Amino acid sequence: MRLTIVATYIAVIIITLILMTVYTLGVLGDNLYENEYVDMFTKANIISVNVSQDWDSNPDEAADKFRASVENSLAGTNIRGIVTDTSYTILYDTNTDAELIGKVFMRDVIKYALNGEQAQTMDKNGGDTKMISVSVPVEVNSSIVGSVYLNQNIKTIDNTVAATRTSLIVFSVLIILLVGMLSVGMSYIITSPVEQFTKAAREISKGNFSIRMNVKGHNELTEMGETFNYMCDELELLEERRRKFVSDASHELKTPMAGIKLICDSLLAAKNVDMDTVRDFLKDMSYEIERLTRIIDRLLVLTHLNAGDDAMKQEETDIRGLVENIIKNITPIAKEKDILIYSKYDPNITKPMFLDYDKIYEALFNIVDNAVKYTPESGRVHIEVADAGETVKIFIEDNGLGIPDEEKDRIFERFYRVDDSRARDTGGTGLGLAISKEAVVMHGGTVKVEDSSSGGSIFVVELPYNGAVNNNEGDTV
Numbered sequence: 001m002r003l004t005i006v007a008t009y010i011a012v013i014i015i016t017l018i019l020m021t022v023y024t025l026g027v028l029g030d031n032l033y034e035n036e037y038v039d040m041f042t043k044a045n046i047i048s049v050n051v052s053q054d055w056d057s058n059p060d061e062a063a064d065k066f067r068a069s070v071e072n073s074l075a076g077t078n079i080r081g082i083v084t085d086t087s088y089t090i091l092y093d094t095n096t097d098a099e100l101i102g103k104v105f106m107r108d109v110i111k112y113a114l115n116g117e118q119a120q121t122m123d124k125n126g127g128d129t130k131m132i133s134v135s136v137p138v139e140v141n142s143s144i145v146g147s148v149y150l151n152q153n154i155k156t157i158d159n160t161v162a163a164t165r166t167s168l169i170v171f172s173v174l175i176i177l178l179v180g181m182l183s184v185g186m187s188y189i190i191t192s193p194v195e196q197f198t199k200a201a202r203e204i205s206k207g208n209f210s211i212r213m214n215v216k217g218h219n220e221l222t223e224m225g226e227t228f229n230y231m232c233d234e235l236e237l238l239e240e241r242r243r244k245f246v247s248d249a250s251h252e253l254k255t256p257m258a259g260i261k262l263i264c265d266s267l268l269a270a271k272n273v274d275m276d277t278v279r280d281f282l283k284d285m286s287y288e289i290e291r292l293t294r295i296i297d298r299l300l301v302l303t304h305l306n307a308g309d310d311a312m313k314q315e316e317t318d319i320r321g322l323v324e325n326i327i328k329n330i331t332p333i334a335k336e337k338d339i340l341i342y343s344k345y346d347p348n349i350t351k352p353m354f355l356d357y358d359k360i361y362e363a364l365f366n367i368v369d370n371a372v373k374y375t376p377e378s379g380r381v382h383i384e385v386a387d388a389g390e391t392v393k394i395f396i397e398d399n400g401l402g403i404p405d406e407e408k409d410r411i412f413e414r415f416y417r418v419d420d421s422r423a424r425d426t427g428g429t430g431l432g433l434a435i436s437k438e439a440v441v442m443h444g445g446t447v448k449v450e451d452s453s454s455g456g457s458i459f460v461v462e463l464p465y466n467g468a469v470n471n472n473e474g475d476t477v
Helices: 002-053 057-072 108-114 155-205 220-268 273-307 319-336 357-373 422-427 432-442
Strands: 080-085 090-093 117-125 132-140 144-152 314-317 340-345 353-356 380-387 391-400 448-452 457-464
Touching: 002 057, 002 080, 002 117, 002 132, 002 144, 002 155, 002 457, 057 080, 057 090, 057 273, 057 353, 090 108, 108 117, 108 132, 117 155, 117 357, 220 273, 314 357, 319 357, 319 391, 357 380, 357 391, 357 432, 357 457, 380 432, 432 448
Parallel strands: 340 380
Antiparallel strands: 080 090, 080 144, 117 132, 132 144, 314 353, 380 391, 391 457, 448 457
């Protein structure tokens, strides 16, 4: 990529300089030639006016008459001046060495001049020497009596153009070298972050999520680097959660499996085992299998929630009816501990909510079930449903032992238990509150826990009336 950037920069500059050089030399040459033509036409017309005043078609006498007019006009130049009559006979020639006076001098430009036009031409006088020629008519009493022909070597113009060309080439080479060095530096500046991104991406593909970009400046690459680092933070957190989840799941599954194995080993080691003992062992084995099944079922539910496989089926729902169904189904469990469940409903809630009935039912049931499990005998559980404008708040309060402040942020984590031994005694898997949070968050809601004035805990679930079409926030497996 770095070589491509350098080559592109240099190619663009070379093409630009070539076009600029060609255009500059072309314009310069055209302007110099044009200025020279204008200057020669000016001199030729002055000579034409002067000689017309002393016109004499006799070559012997004309030379003396025209000399002063022609030489004064061409003084200080290397222009050759010739005056002819209408028969192309030279009446005067500044180049006396040629000895052409009185001889015929045929040129196309003179032909045009004798026809009343001003003419110009450029040709080569042998070799590569360029010559430019102009010719204008000489008029006496509105009649054309001859012509003035001027001819000049334009080597000085060609030398000027050649010198300019050399200067432009040297200048272009210096520019190319400078641009080449700058483009190499720029390519390093541009490609170095890209190379870092590539290297970091390879490390991430190998599972190294600790890699970070060195962010500097305030440009698009900086923003990309910050976004990349944020992504790495999230991936690292996700990987840490995944490892913890695998570790916790393995531990949770291992415990009932170890119990089943112990029971099987005990049966195999025992001799002359009576049926009552076998039934006791099988009863214990059945309990461990049920516990294992609960863990697996809840893991599947949580996995489906995280992956979005279990599509939201939102519909109009009477939140009061949903809560009453939960109370109805949980009451038999509460009666075993002589726990009183009572509820309160806000009369301002007059319209149905839009939510997935099954998911919210399970979310609230898990919280109420926890409240019953961790409330001592003869305790109470209070459920209140209140209108909060655009949302509905559901308060689930118990008078149990409460949750320490340092544990409140962690109780919604998978497999987390405030009291492991007590949780297993109550048949808990440590996944109920995690499932509740996932379901609530999917609906665009929130769930939190607060201290109760009675010493227990208050779980506050807040859900929007209109639900949420797509909301996949929250923890992932």
